[in-house]
Amino acid sequence: MPKELEKPMHFEEVQEFLGMGSTFVYNELQTGRLPGHKLGGKWIVYPSELQRYLDRLPSNQRKLKITK
16 A cells, blocks of 8 residues: 655744744754755655654653644
């Protein structure tokens, strides 16, 4: 059975989901702490990668769960 394809999230969606400013999200992407991919000069993040990023945050930070 083929693996279900994930719909990538655009930069603005990631920013809104995290509730963080664009500078913070951009820095997380640039440093590689938040895995992302540049596509046509714009950042995209796959939900599974965003979830792994959230899972790695220190326990004192807010934990969010991605729901499909």
